[in-house]
Structures are given as structure tokens and as C-alpha cells.
Amino acid sequence: MAEQPKRTSNSEQNRSRKSTKKKRKKKMTGMTWFYIFFFSLVIAIVCAIVGYLMIIMNGERILSEHGNKLNFGQTSIIYDINDNEIAKLYDVNENREIVEYADIPEKLKEAVIATEDQRFLEHSGLDFWAIGRAVVKDIVAREAVEGASTITQQLAKNVFLSSEKTLLRKATEASISVALEQKLTKEEILTMYLNRIFFGHRMHGIKNAADFYFDKDLDELELWEMATLAAIPKAPNRFNPLKHPIDSKARRAVVLKLMYDQGYITEQEMNEAKEVEYVPPANIEKKSTEKHSAFVDIVIDEAIEMTKMTEEELRMGGYRIYTTLNPTAQQVVEKEFNNDSNFDSSVDEQKSQAAMVIIDHRTGEIQAVSGGRDYVKKGFNRIYAKRQPGSAFKPISVFGPALETGKYTPNTTLKIDRTCFDNYCPRDRWGAVSVSMSQAMKDSRNLAAVWLLNEIGAKQGMNFSAKLGMELPKEDRNLSLALGGLTVGVSPLQMATAYSIIANDGKTVDPHTIRKIEGPNKYEKEYKAPKQEQLISSQTASYLTDMMLKVVEKGGTGVKAAIDRPVAGKTGTTQHGIAGYKGNGIRDAWFVGYTPEWTAAIWMGYDTPDKDHLLQSNSSQAAALFAKVMGPAMKNVKKSSFKKVEQVVEATPPPVQVSNFKLDFIAEQMTVVLNWDAVKEEGVTYFVYRKQNNEQNYSLYGETAGTELWDTSVMGGNQYSYYVTVYNPNTDVESTRSNVLTVDVTEDEWTETDVPMETDPLEPYPTDFPTELPEETISPTNPPDGGETGELPATEPPVTELPTDPPVTEAPPSELPEPTPDESGIGQPAQTSMPVDIGNNMLNDAVQ
Known part of the structure; x- marks a missing residue:
């Protein structure tokens, strides 16, 4: 019987295959990998050499074609x-x-x-x-x-x-x-x-x-x-x-x-x-x-940001940059900035400086710019320099935030009941007198602004400022914010942008100088405005515009900014703040304003202020420069009007006329004593008007909350006439006048004392800033000059037995001419007033 072949099991077959695979794997390592690595390295080296030779050949070809000829590109x-x-x-x-x-x-x-x-x-x-x-x-x-x-x-x-x-x-x-x-x-x-x-x-x-x-x-x-x-x-x-x-x-x-x-x-x-x-x-x-x-410097900076190119690439690229520059406005700006009479003179070579920027707030297009007097190309552009804004910040830090809460209107009475706020004692020449918000803006009243900010909270002021593009550090969250006393300050461009938003019905404004850029190879980049947002309510913007229109009217602090079209705006000044220096001088002067079409901000001051380099004129100089520029600059701009808004009027009957008006004369003291009966109304003040025999019109002599006023400024050989009105600050309404009393002064020897008055109160320049306060209680520190309260000294008139009266005549009210105010508003008590209680105290509280 033949022998059968031996069969192998499946498991033996699997072991055999795995053994074969292992043997084959061993055969692929060693020399095989060596040759792969060697030839790869050779190929890499050959490629590197060929590549390097190609680089050299390409470079040699370019050099042979161009030699040392410079290729700086095409002019932009x-x-x-x-x-x-x-x-x-x-x-x-x-x-x-x-x-x-x-x-x-x-x-x-x-x-x-x-x-x-x-x-x-x-x-x-x-x-x-x-x-x-x-x-x-x-x-x-x-x-x-x-x-x-x-x-x-x-x-x-x-x-x-x-x-x-x-x-x-x-x-x-x-x-x-x-x-x-x-x-x-x-x-x-x-x-x-x-x-x-x-x-x-x-x-x-x-x-x-x-x-x-x-x-x-x-x-x-x-x-x-x-x-x-x-x-x-x-x-x-x-x-x-x-x-x-x-x-x-x-x-x-x-x-x-x-x-x-x-x-x-x-x-x-x-x-x-x-x-x-x-x-x-x-x-x-x-x-x-x-x-x-x-302007060109601003364009270059904006183009670099817009294209992400370097400046040299931009200059040598053959680009065409289409801008917003208005040649008429720019030429006027440069002309006025080259006119030394528009600025303070200096004691040495350091000039008093200024900056101005004009924006079409409807589009955000910057029309014209001055970075300073004798501006140097690529130099220090002062429209970016941050300075203390003073009262020009009140619409942003106080009045705007208050209106935005919905609890206030321009006609709301600010019932000012104190002059100090936890050791912070702002000063002005009015003191603790209740006043409408609109009048407080027009007069630039410091105490009213601080009182109102204390009512609404400094956090509201900070938030409102942030909405208008000015994020302030937390150190500014205190009551000095009301007067523009900031840790770092704000720039003219920031102020112009903030006011542009107000002028633009509270909507976003994006200032820019470039419309589009075109270049080789069909390059084109066009300006695209960001999505417009409603930053503050339309009603708040309209209210602020209505209030700031009054600032530029007769009696307002910005009256010199008036031109042949509607102008709303605000002045601002700051004290020098130089430690140990007791002299006069202003560190910063501002006017920021707008027409229905354009907004402009002007700053004046010194780059490096010290006791020898301070402004001696106030913000009226900045307001005047605004008018000199904006009038001719806008000659080709179609006139339009501000949007009107219905205001809530708090119905209050007009003040009643004073009665029992009397006059006495103390010959030994050359003093006229005026008194009358009080009216049965709360919160009113009394305006006393006077006319000398050589004057044609009556002018405002003094204001008092009492029922008596002493005139110690009379001079011998003259005749003086007086009458009294009642003023209600809650409604900004003045009563009809009283009867008129006239006195002949016979004394010959007398010297008049003239105490000048400013129209724009200065704001303290901060040196030591208060720390951040809890949201519920805002308690800033004293102002750097010691924080005088601004309260009038309680001086009683001297008690003297009256001599025989000089002849006193009375004229009926109907025959009196209307008082004609001078440029500062004297004679229009509904627009401006003077802090008077009694006699010699009338003019002693000069503006600080």
C-alpha cells in the first residue's frame, strides 16, 4: 500500500507564512535603506546645486540687463x-x-x-x-x-x-x-x-x-x-x-x-x-x-492702514489717492494759522500753538486740518495731542448724560442747594443759585455742572463719553469729570468726532481722509463706512444742539463764534495748574462747534506750558478763530437747518413786578441804597439796572437774592437812574420793570474802581487726581488751588443815619427805553447774570 503524503494543519501553515514574511522583512532593511537614503541625498544635493545655480544665473541675468540702474518705481x-x-x-x-x-x-x-x-x-x-x-x-x-x-x-x-x-x-x-x-x-x-x-x-x-x-x-x-x-x-x-x-x-x-x-x-x-x-x-x-x-501726513497714515503697505511701497507704487480735502477750507485754515494776530504772543521763540480739524459730520469726511502753527512735514500733529478740555467737556460728561436718562430737559431747573460735595468745592461767580439746565450751559456754570453730575452719578458721564468715542481711565470717575479735569485728556480729533455725533442726530461718524486708492494692475480700494449706529438718542442730540445754540447767542460764552449760519458749540478753558505759581494764565483754551453741515474743534495752548508760557486770553479767542475760518470756508456749502425737537416746558407763571421800590443816598459814604419788597415766589432773584446821565441805555448793575443793594460806585456831579426786575431761573423769564428812581450826586471827590469780568469761567487743571470711588458715592478731592467754594462773604452794609436826601424823581415805566446789552450780555439778565448780594461784594467774585 502506497504511503500517503503527510498533511499539515492550518495553524502550521500560518506559522510558516509568518516566518517567511519575517525573513523577507529582514532582507529589506540594511543595504536597501542605505541605498535609498544615499541616492535621495545625492538627488537633493544635485537639486540644491542646480537651484542655487539657477538663482545665480537669474540674478546675473537681471544685473546684466539693468546694471546699476535704480528702479524707484512710479510716483504716487x-x-x-x-x-x-x-x-x-x-x-x-x-x-x-x-x-x-x-x-x-x-x-x-x-x-x-x-x-x-x-x-x-x-x-x-x-x-x-x-x-x-x-x-x-x-x-x-x-x-x-x-x-x-x-x-x-x-x-x-x-x-x-x-x-x-x-x-x-x-x-x-x-x-x-x-x-x-x-x-x-x-x-x-x-x-x-x-x-x-x-x-x-x-x-x-x-x-x-x-x-x-x-x-x-x-x-x-x-x-x-x-x-x-x-x-x-x-x-x-x-x-x-x-x-x-x-x-x-x-x-x-x-x-x-x-x-x-x-x-x-x-x-x-x-x-x-x-x-x-x-x-x-x-x-x-x-x-x-x-x-x-x-493733511497729507494723515492721508499717508490712513493709506498705510488701508492697504497694509509700507510707506515706501505706497510712495513708489504709482498709486492715485483720492481724498476728502476741501481746498477752499484748507486754504482758509492755513491763512488764519499763518496770521500771528490770531494767537497770543510769546516771550521767546516757543510759539503759542493751536490745532484745528473740520469734519463734514454727514459723511465723516475730513475737510481741512491744521496740525499746528508752522507745522513741519511728518511732524507733531496736534490734532492727536491729548489736552484737558475744560468746560468743552460739559455737554459730554454732564448735560448729555443727564438728558439721556430721560429725567431732564433743557428747561429743567437745577435746584442747587450746596457748594461743596465731600470737600470738593467748585467755583464760579453765581454760587448756589438754582438755574435751568439750558442757562447753566450758556453761562458755563461750574457749580451747576458738578451738582448735576453728582445727581446722575459719574458713571453715567463715563458711559456717555465712551459712546462718543472717548474711553476714559477709571481714575476719571469722580466729580472733576464735570469740569473736564481728566487724567490724560482728549485730543481735538476726539472732541470733533464726539461733537460730530451730536450734530449727526446721535449717529456714528467715522472721520476719514481717503475716498479711494487706485494703482497699477487694476488695483482699487475704496473707503467703506462702517455700519451706522444710533449711539445716543435723537432727542438728546437735539436737546444738546438747542442748548449749545444759546452758547453762541448774545450773552453766551461762545458769542464770538457766530457766523452767517446756525452754530452750536461750547467753550472751554483750564487753569495753569503750576505748583507754587500764583500768577494768571491759561493752559488750554477750546472752542468746539458745529453748523448743520460741518463740525470743527480748535485747541490753543503751549506745547510745553510753564509760568512763562501760558495763554493770557480765554476761550473767546478760540471762538473768534472758529468764526474767521468757518465763515469763508463754508461759502460754497449750501445752508441748511438743525432738526427741531419739541421740548417739555414746565409751566410756571411769569414773575410778578416788585413793589415799594425806594432809594436812599448816604452822602458821607457816597453810597446809594436801593430796597424793595420781596415777591411771593420761591427761587427768584432780583436784577438792578442803572443808567448814568451821560449814557443812553440802561445796563445790568447787579443781581441779588435779597431785597436790598448798595451802589458804592457813584461819582460826584453825575445823575443816576435805577429800576428793578424779578428773574425766575426755573423758567428763564424776567418780569416787567419797576418804577424808575433817579438821584443827583453832588459830592465831587470819588474814584471809580473797575473790576473786569470774564465771560467764560476757567476750569481747574488737575494735578492730583482722586482715586476711584464706589458707584453710589462719588467724592473727589479738592481742586489743586485749594478749592475755594466761590461763596460770597457775608458782609452787612454799614448802619449810618441817613442825611437829608437829595432830590429823587420818579418816571413812569412806560417811558423807559429798552436796555441794550453790551457784548458780554450785560443788560440781558435772562442770558447772563452777576453774583451780587450787597454793596462792595458785587464784583469782587471775579472768575477764577
């Missing part, structure tokens, strides 16, 4: 609202002066190398170590946080290439960089770089930059100046010392630290150079002659 041009050219951002003939390598200070070369390319002397155009480091940092940060361009690459980009940002351009840049390294020495590359690189202010080249920023030749530069120049190329718009001295100084410190770390300077040299403050050379104005410089 700025146009006004009428599409007329107003400025060129770039010009092939602009300032440039070539410097040789030997004439460049060694420390300046080291500063540039330490900052821009630490391995410049070692690499061959591309720094692979820097590239690797940058890649790692970018991966860790998940964004581009570090660049790796060498000085040679930057030179290639700036000399031979356009500003187009593409992968091909970066490859071409690398090609040219390697080719440059093959063709030129390191000295030649560094020299070409320093002669071509952009330093801001249309300055190309290190020699021109040194002359412009420091008025020095290269061999005269100090270490801190070299470091300042080396800091600029990274961001010419941000790090130039003329426009941004703080950022420039910070970047200078970085450059000096890099120089110290790389052994170029000592620690002492580093520390000394860090501390020097930059002062622009005296002839800087002559070097900055660009037309409409302040």
Missing part, C-alpha cells in the same frame, strides 16, 4: 475732493546725496549691521541661519513674528524690484541678492544700501537723513544719533524722531542693546545714549515745505 499722487492734484508722495528728483564708504562712521555701520543683519559679514546674500530661526519662531507663534531679510536682500528689493508681494518676487529678490554678493564687496553693498534706503520724510540715504533730522554731517553724529538713524529703516513712519519721538527713543534703546550684546559699545555708552532726548533742529521748518503737510 494725492488728489483733493475735486480730483485736482495736491501732492506727490514720491519724486525721482527728491533729496539725495551719495556718501562714500570711508566717510561713513564706523559706529554707524556697526549700528546698522547690529540692527538689520548681524551675520552680514559672514553670509553670501541669504542667511540660512536667520531663515531657520525665523521659521521656528513663526511656527511657535503661529504667525509671522520675525523677518530674515539680509541687508543685501533689502538692497535688492529697494533698488531693483517693485513693491509687489508675490512668491516670484521673493525668489527674484534672493536671486539678485546672491548675484550682488558675487559681484560686489561687502563694503560696496553696505554703502549702496545706506545711500538708497528710505528714512522717512521723503529722505533716501543716510547723509540726507543726518542732515534733515540733526542738521549735521555724518562725521559730527553722536552715538545716540547714529542709533536713532539705524532704528528708522525698520518702520520709517513709526520710528522717525520728528513724528514719533517716544517710539523713536524706544527703538533707539533696542538698537543700542543689540550693539552692546554684539560687543560694539560698552554698557556705559549704551546707557548714556539711551537717555538723550531728541530736539528737532532750529531750521527744520525750512526743510519741510510740502503743501498741506498736516
Whole structure:
């Protein structure tokens, strides 16, 4: 019987297959992997060599075609609202002066190398170590946080290439960089770089930059100046010392630290150079002659933000920038800012300064700008400078928030019952007299504003300010907020924007200077306004407009701002706040106002105020400048009207006429004593009018809450006539006049004392700010000058036996002429009043 073949089980077969696979796997490792790795490496090396040769060949081709010809691109041009050219951002003939390598200070070369390319002397155009480091940092940060361009690459980009940002351009840049390294020495590359690189202010080249920023030749530069120049190329718009001295100084410190770390300077040299403050050379104005410089500077900043380009890319890209500039308005602004008679004169070369910005609040388009008197191109633009706004902040911090609560209207009576609020005692010439909110705005009453803010809470004021675009620090949450006493302050542009929102019916306004940008390759970017929001109620905006219209009327603090169309606005002043200085002077003066079409903010003051550099005129000067500019600037703007809103009128009967009006004369004291019977109404005051025999009209002599007033200013040989009216501040209504009494004064010897009065009370300039207070109780500290309460001294009239009376005549009221007010509003008690209780106290409480 034949032997049967032995069968294997399934499990044995599986073991056999696995064993075979294991043996095969072992055979694929070792030499096989070695050959794969070896040939891959060879291929990679060959590709790298070929790629490198291609880079060199491409760079050599570009160099052979273009040689050393500079390609600075096409000029970018700025146009006004009428599409007329107003400025060129770039010009092939602009300032440039070539410097040789030997004439460049060694420390300046080291500063540039330490900052821009630490391995410049070692690499061959591309720094692979820097590239690797940058890649790692970018991966860790998940964004581009570090660049790796060498000085040679930057030179290639700036000399031979356009500003187009593409992968091909970066490859071409690398090609040219390697080719440059093959063709030129390191000295030649560094020299070409320093002669071509952009330093801001249309300055190309290190020699021109040194002359412009420091008025020095290269061999005269100090270490801190070299470091300042080396800091600029990274961001010419941000790090130039003329426009941004703080950022420039910070970047200078970085450059000096890099120089110290790389052994170029000592620690002492580093520390000394860090501390020097930059002062622009005296002839800087002559070097900055660009037309409409302040406006153009704003356009450049806005275009950089809008396009995300660098300033140099923007200038050399051949772009057409269409702006909102109104040539008529801009020319008027520049004309008036060049007129020295519009400003305070100074005791030395530091001029009193000013800034102005005009916005069409219907569109947000900035019409015209002045960054300051003798504004320097790319200089300190004061429309961004933050200052204390004084009373100009009252509509934003007090009256607006109160109206927004819905509990107040312009006719609401502020029943002021005290002059101090937990040791904070604001001053004005009215004292604790109840007054309508509208009248408080017109007179710019400090005590009324503080009293009202205390009623609604400082948090309301902070919130309202934030809605209008001014986020204030928590340190400002106190009652000095009512008078514009802020920790940091606000800028003219911020104030113009806030008032623009009020003028625009409470809706968003986005100030801008650019309409659209066009460029090569069908590039186009158009301004798009953000979605409009209702920030404050339409009723609040209308109420504020109605109240601020009265500020510019006769008797208001802003009367000098009136032009041939409706104007609403507010004045503001701040005290000097200089410790230990007892003299007079104003630190800041403001007028912010608007017509139905445009809004403008004006600030006046000194860049560096001290006891010798303070304004001697008040905010009426700013109001006058507003009128001088806005009148002719708007001559081609169609007139319109403000929106009317029905106001809630609190019905109160008009005051009754006074009775039993009497006059006595004390000859020994040359004093006229007037008295009358009180009327049966609460909260009223009495206005006394007087006319001298050589005067045609009556004028307001005094105001008192009592029933007696002493006139100690009479002079011998004159005749004086008097009458009295009753004024109800709750309704802003004045009664008909009383009978008229006339006295002949026979005494010959008398001297009149004239106490001048201001029309706009000054606000205290904060030096020590109160800490944050609980929301329920706001208790700010005393004002820096000691916090006088503004209350009148309780002086009783002297008691003297009356002599024989001089002849007194009485005229019927119907025959009296109407009083004619002077410019300050005297003679119109419903518009302005004077704090008088009795006799000599009448004018002693001059405005502080």
C-alpha cells in the first residue's frame, strides 16, 4: 500500500507564512535603506546645486540687463475732493546725496549691521541661519513674528524690484541678492544700501537723513544719533524722531542693546545714549515745505492702514489717492494759522500753538486740518495731542448724560442747594443759585455742572463719553469729570468726532481722509463706512444742539463764534495748574462747534506750558478763530437747518413786578441804597439796572437774592437812574420793570474802581487726581488751588443815619427805553447774570 503524503494543519501553515514574511522583512532593511537614503541625498544635493545655480544665473541675468540702474518705481499722487492734484508722495528728483564708504562712521555701520543683519559679514546674500530661526519662531507663534531679510536682500528689493508681494518676487529678490554678493564687496553693498534706503520724510540715504533730522554731517553724529538713524529703516513712519519721538527713543534703546550684546559699545555708552532726548533742529521748518503737510501726513497714515503697505511701497507704487480735502477750507485754515494776530504772543521763540480739524459730520469726511502753527512735514500733529478740555467737556460728561436718562430737559431747573460735595468745592461767580439746565450751559456754570453730575452719578458721564468715542481711565470717575479735569485728556480729533455725533442726530461718524486708492494692475480700494449706529438718542442730540445754540447767542460764552449760519458749540478753558505759581494764565483754551453741515474743534495752548508760557486770553479767542475760518470756508456749502425737537416746558407763571421800590443816598459814604419788597415766589432773584446821565441805555448793575443793594460806585456831579426786575431761573423769564428812581450826586471827590469780568469761567487743571470711588458715592478731592467754594462773604452794609436826601424823581415805566446789552450780555439778565448780594461784594467774585 502506497504511503500517503503527510498533511499539515492550518495553524502550521500560518506559522510558516509568518516566518517567511519575517525573513523577507529582514532582507529589506540594511543595504536597501542605505541605498535609498544615499541616492535621495545625492538627488537633493544635485537639486540644491542646480537651484542655487539657477538663482545665480537669474540674478546675473537681471544685473546684466539693468546694471546699476535704480528702479524707484512710479510716483504716487494725492488728489483733493475735486480730483485736482495736491501732492506727490514720491519724486525721482527728491533729496539725495551719495556718501562714500570711508566717510561713513564706523559706529554707524556697526549700528546698522547690529540692527538689520548681524551675520552680514559672514553670509553670501541669504542667511540660512536667520531663515531657520525665523521659521521656528513663526511656527511657535503661529504667525509671522520675525523677518530674515539680509541687508543685501533689502538692497535688492529697494533698488531693483517693485513693491509687489508675490512668491516670484521673493525668489527674484534672493536671486539678485546672491548675484550682488558675487559681484560686489561687502563694503560696496553696505554703502549702496545706506545711500538708497528710505528714512522717512521723503529722505533716501543716510547723509540726507543726518542732515534733515540733526542738521549735521555724518562725521559730527553722536552715538545716540547714529542709533536713532539705524532704528528708522525698520518702520520709517513709526520710528522717525520728528513724528514719533517716544517710539523713536524706544527703538533707539533696542538698537543700542543689540550693539552692546554684539560687543560694539560698552554698557556705559549704551546707557548714556539711551537717555538723550531728541530736539528737532532750529531750521527744520525750512526743510519741510510740502503743501498741506498736516493733511497729507494723515492721508499717508490712513493709506498705510488701508492697504497694509509700507510707506515706501505706497510712495513708489504709482498709486492715485483720492481724498476728502476741501481746498477752499484748507486754504482758509492755513491763512488764519499763518496770521500771528490770531494767537497770543510769546516771550521767546516757543510759539503759542493751536490745532484745528473740520469734519463734514454727514459723511465723516475730513475737510481741512491744521496740525499746528508752522507745522513741519511728518511732524507733531496736534490734532492727536491729548489736552484737558475744560468746560468743552460739559455737554459730554454732564448735560448729555443727564438728558439721556430721560429725567431732564433743557428747561429743567437745577435746584442747587450746596457748594461743596465731600470737600470738593467748585467755583464760579453765581454760587448756589438754582438755574435751568439750558442757562447753566450758556453761562458755563461750574457749580451747576458738578451738582448735576453728582445727581446722575459719574458713571453715567463715563458711559456717555465712551459712546462718543472717548474711553476714559477709571481714575476719571469722580466729580472733576464735570469740569473736564481728566487724567490724560482728549485730543481735538476726539472732541470733533464726539461733537460730530451730536450734530449727526446721535449717529456714528467715522472721520476719514481717503475716498479711494487706485494703482497699477487694476488695483482699487475704496473707503467703506462702517455700519451706522444710533449711539445716543435723537432727542438728546437735539436737546444738546438747542442748548449749545444759546452758547453762541448774545450773552453766551461762545458769542464770538457766530457766523452767517446756525452754530452750536461750547467753550472751554483750564487753569495753569503750576505748583507754587500764583500768577494768571491759561493752559488750554477750546472752542468746539458745529453748523448743520460741518463740525470743527480748535485747541490753543503751549506745547510745553510753564509760568512763562501760558495763554493770557480765554476761550473767546478760540471762538473768534472758529468764526474767521468757518465763515469763508463754508461759502460754497449750501445752508441748511438743525432738526427741531419739541421740548417739555414746565409751566410756571411769569414773575410778578416788585413793589415799594425806594432809594436812599448816604452822602458821607457816597453810597446809594436801593430796597424793595420781596415777591411771593420761591427761587427768584432780583436784577438792578442803572443808567448814568451821560449814557443812553440802561445796563445790568447787579443781581441779588435779597431785597436790598448798595451802589458804592457813584461819582460826584453825575445823575443816576435805577429800576428793578424779578428773574425766575426755573423758567428763564424776567418780569416787567419797576418804577424808575433817579438821584443827583453832588459830592465831587470819588474814584471809580473797575473790576473786569470774564465771560467764560476757567476750569481747574488737575494735578492730583482722586482715586476711584464706589458707584453710589462719588467724592473727589479738592481742586489743586485749594478749592475755594466761590461763596460770597457775608458782609452787612454799614448802619449810618441817613442825611437829608437829595432830590429823587420818579418816571413812569412806560417811558423807559429798552436796555441794550453790551457784548458780554450785560443788560440781558435772562442770558447772563452777576453774583451780587450787597454793596462792595458785587464784583469782587471775579472768575477764577
